[in-house]
Amino acid sequence: MIEIQTNTKETLNEPLDGLFDKLLSEVVIFKSKDVLRSTYTPDYLPHRNYEIQSLASILVPALRGEIPSNILIYGKTGTGKTAVVKHVGKELEKTGDKHGVQCRIIYLNCEIVDTQYRLLATLAKHLGKDIPMTGWPTDQVYEEFKNTLDNKKRIVIVVMDEIDKLVRKGDDVLYNLSRINTDLKNSKISLIGISNDLKFTEFLDPRVKSSLGEEELIFPPYDAEQIHDILEQRAGLAYKKNVLDDIVIHLCAAFAAQEHGDARRALDLLRVSGELAERTKSSVVMEKHVRKAQEKIEQDRVVEVVRTLPTQSKLVLLSVLLLSKERNNNISTGDTYSVYKQMCHNIGADILTQRRITDLISELDMLGIVNAMVVSKGRYGRTKEISSSIPVDNTKSVLMEDYRLKPLDTFIPNTITTQVKLV
């Protein structure tokens, strides 16, 4: 989206290093964009004092050389769980240094570190012991980790973000980790699990459950007012003075509050709004930018979802899209299925049963890319009435990026006409 002027002599004669200087100087809105990224850990967390205090008071024994209770933290996305833990952790390490107590916080994201082996290896690495990422027997890694951990007197607090992802693949690691303290002479270990799924402990071994959940913290979602405060504070750091229209922050907060109080979403919105304003060379972020940003974020989400759909679901979606162009959105399962069958035939894909397609349609409905409602048409039966809830043409081109659907490019016109005749 960067336009380069080539029509004036001045631009052509300008030395190359001046080119970027000029572009750089055009960026006038942001002071620091990173402040609005989800990777940024703020020093000050509005409306999370209670959580910070609770967490700190649970962890304070660490500074006296005792083992803090293990903690489970629950809360939906964007409620500040990770930020609070990182913040408190930083403070704890700082205070520990001041008083000469060795406290280490190790932060792991279980979505990436998702097996027993990787988890132990990563922990060992954080403590300064390199273990090859593959190859060793798991129990050897465990031993190695234990020895490294125990070679110094210290308290180690392991933070496991998205712990539910790890549990789904077995809870042995957690069992081992929660019992490891009995084998340690010098150091002590304590666990903090973060999850956005309230029910994930159901899958846990009862022993692990009780040991891990010695203390529990629940982070409630923010309301619109609280999100407003958060945005206000971050906007001060991220944007230059007087570049935000008054309504911008209110609007971002309102949009995000609708999404179950997700602060991350609100910050994304604020950042994308600024980026859009910047691109249109506007020196002020205005309401229209926020609305555009909201649209863009939603569209990016849809594109991502559609792109990663399994082929069969893509075919079903494509059928719905084609039909919704021909009709006024009153599409039935039967219609969809016959178009779907034709397309499968055209590209030589397996044809699934209608029963399965019903389920696939329901899945698409849950993802929010089509609407499906069961309606009765009396004498003419009972069916799902399907309509697409996304822009048809854009989505179609995303679908066509899939090489397996490519052959349809030439078939699609025929498909529709035969279909129309058929009905």
Next chain:
DNA sequence: CCTCCACCGGAACGTGAGGAGT
């Protein structure tokens, strides 16, 4: 009030991939 359409959606089962244990 009854019928009957065109599908819904639950249940049980089959299959193949992939991981753990031995």
Next chain:
DNA sequence: ACTCCTCACGTTCCGGTGGAGG
């Protein structure tokens, strides 16, 4: 290398159903 288990994905079978039209 082997079995055993789990899980995702599909199929088969089938009872169930809201309401327009008779």
